[in-house]
Amino acid sequence: MTHDEIEKAIIRIFADQFEIENPGLNDNLRDVYEFDSIDAIELLREIEILLGVQLTREEKKAAMEIRTVNQIVDYVVRLDRKIE
Amino acid sequence: MERRVVITGGSAITPIGSTRTEIVRHLTEGLSGVRKMKDDELLVAHIHCQVFGTVSDPPVFDFARRDRKTMGPVAYYACQVAKDALAQSGLPDEFIRSGRLGVAFGSTHGSPTVQRDIYRTFFSDDSSKLHNVGAVDYLKSMVHTTAVNITKMFGIRGRVISSSTACTTSSQSIGFGYEAVKYGLQDAMLCGGADEYDTTTVAVFDNLLACSTDFNDTPHLTPRPFDKRRDGLVVGEGAGAVLLEDLASAQKRGATILGEVIGFSCYNNGGDLILPNREGITLAIEQGLANARIEAADVDWISAHATATKMGDVTEAQSIAAVYGNRPRVTGLKSYMGHTMGSCGAIETLIALYQMAEGFIAPTLHLEAVDDRCAMLNHVTELVEAPIDIASIQNFAFGGVNTCLFIKKFSG
Numbered sequence: 001m002t003h004d005e006i007e008k009a010i011i012r013i014f015a016d017q018f019e020i021e022n023p024g025l026n027d028n029l030r031d032v033y034e035f036d037s038i039d040a041i042e043l044l045r046e047i048e049i050l051l052g053v054q055l056t057r058e059e060k061k062a063a064m065e066i067r068t069v070n071q072i073v074d075y076v077v078r079l080d081r082k083i084e
Numbered sequence: 085m086e087r088r089v090v091i092t093g094g095s096a097i098t099p100i101g102s103t104r105t106e107i108v109r110h111l112t113e114g115l116s117g118v119r120k121m122k123d124d125e126l127l128v129a130h131i132h133c134q135v136f137g138t139v140s141d142p143p144v145f146d147f148a149r150r151d152r153k154t155m156g157p158v159a160y161y162a163c164q165v166a167k168d169a170l171a172q173s174g175l176p177d178e179f180i181r182s183g184r185l186g187v188a189f190g191s192t193h194g195s196p197t198v199q200r201d202i203y204r205t206f207f208s209d210d211s212s213k214l215h216n217v218g219a220v221d222y223l224k225s226m227v228h229t230t231a232v233n234i235t236k237m238f239g240i241r242g243r244v245i246s247s248s249t250a251c252t253t254s255s256q257s258i259g260f261g262y263e264a265v266k267y268g269l270q271d272a273m274l275c276g277g278a279d280e281y282d283t284t285t286v287a288v289f290d291n292l293l294a295c296s297t298d299f300n301d302t303p304h305l306t307p308r309p310f311d312k313r314r315d316g317l318v319v320g321e322g323a324g325a326v327l328l329e330d331l332a333s334a335q336k337r338g339a340t341i342l343g344e345v346i347g348f349s350c351y352n353n354g355g356d357l358i359l360p361n362r363e364g365i366t367l368a369i370e371q372g373l374a375n376a377r378i379e380a381a382d383v384d385w386i387s388a389h390a391t392a393t394k395m396g397d398v399t400e401a402q403s404i405a406a407v408y409g410n411r412p413r414v415t416g417l418k419s420y421m422g423h424t425m426g427s428c429g430a431i432e433t434l435i436a437l438y439q440m441a442e443g444f445i446a447p448t449l450h451l452e453a454v455d456d457r458c459a460m461l462n463h464v465t466e467l468v469e470a471p472i473d474i475a476s477i478q479n480f481a482f483g484g485v486n487t488c489l490f491i492k493k494f495s496g
Contacts, residue, residue: 041219
């Protein structure tokens with residue numbers, strides 16, 4: 001997937017699963033949208049479905065410092081390249 | 085220090101309505117909320133009982149996703165009645181979040197709907213099944229899900245008590261909340277219980293031969309507390325909440341006072357976990373009266389637990405007669421809606437308040453021919469216009485738990 005395709009997919013997940021429409025790409029998700037640790041775990045499951053893989057514990061831990069949509073997109077891009 | 089404890093808010097979701105107006109209409113017009121059981125594609129085909137006390141017209145839940153994401157059906161019910169009770173009380177946000185308000189709220193076993201989904205995932209053939217259990221499934225299904233979803237939604241920081249004693253869940257919630265305010269541990273407590281539509285509970289009672297089965301084609305005619313033709317209980321769903329508050333604080337802020345909790349007792353049979361026990365129930369009634377510092381003759385109306393089982397009603401009638409004689413009027417409210425399990429104590433408390441406010445006493449529905457063994461009581465068999473000054477709400481649970489709550493019309 002291209003960077004743009006992944007970004008669109010993540011924004012769609014935010015709309016469909018978290019009822020957050022068009023989040024600012026550099027907004028702090030916790031501060032602006034009350035996106036909490038429970039949401040983060042749910043998002044990782046959505047990313048697994050998107051990529052068709054099961055993330056390792058290390059890959060999941062690497063996501064714990066992520067705060068913005070741009071960071072999520074970069075994270076998914078890295079995972080996608082690793083899979084390819 | 086002992087403080088007087090008053091009720092300044094309340095709300096219920098029941099098979100006979102989710103507003104005071106609807107509930108009172110059903111009580112005064114003799115309308116049942118028991119319906120044909122809905123097919124769950126799992127248990128219903130194997131259960132002999134085919135009726136359920138059904139919330140057929142639930143309120144619209146207008147909750148933000150932030151709150152919804154950790155809720156199973158039981159927490160939706162709990163949070164809605166909690167929201168309504170808080171709104172009616174008029175407590176300001178700063179008080180609600182101050183730590184001076186606590187929550188005592190429970191359910192029989194969390195959310196069986198979510199638990200069923202988890203087990204369905206476990207037993208599926210999908211190789212990734214463990215990953216399909218959602219991060220929030222435990223939060224939705226755990227036994228204290230009602231209490232903590234309420235704390236989360238409203239930012240309540242006080243103590244959390246989450247009773248899970250089946251049929252005495254919410255009467256314990258009110259009783260323990262009453263004690264917390266009475267002894268100054270909290271200035272207010274949001275108390276109640278909820279249970280969602282659940283066929284597992286029906287299957288359990290069905291296997292124990294405790295469920296009604298003779299009225300599967302006429303659900304509106306069962307359960308029949310104290311009646312000769314009673315053939316068992318009917319499981320139901322619902323929720324009830326009351327806001328308990330220190331009298332002085334309530335008066336200081338000019339709150340409308342709906343009633344006063346004047347006593348509570350909770351005693352165990354100390355033996356069999358299923359069979360009703362006359363000694364245990366009698367002890368609970370006697371100690372409840374002592375706790376309320378009133379005489380048996382002071383009680384005007386008793387909301388009997390009266391599930392319509394063969395032996396339970398007789399045992400309760402014997403205990404009531406032993407303590408009260410035949411003076412107080414007695415109603416079995418489960419005749420209208422079935423046994424709403426963890427919410428019944430709170431719902432029956434609210435109905436006591438509605439009756440106090442409107443000056444009527446509802447009859448036990450379907451009580452056409454009183455069982456001779458229960459005939460020594462002052463049964464209400466038709467709608468009565470009569471004042472209630474003091475009401476007692478009796479509830480008994482599997483495990484031998486017996487509770488009595490005493491509610492007084494507020495008179496300053």
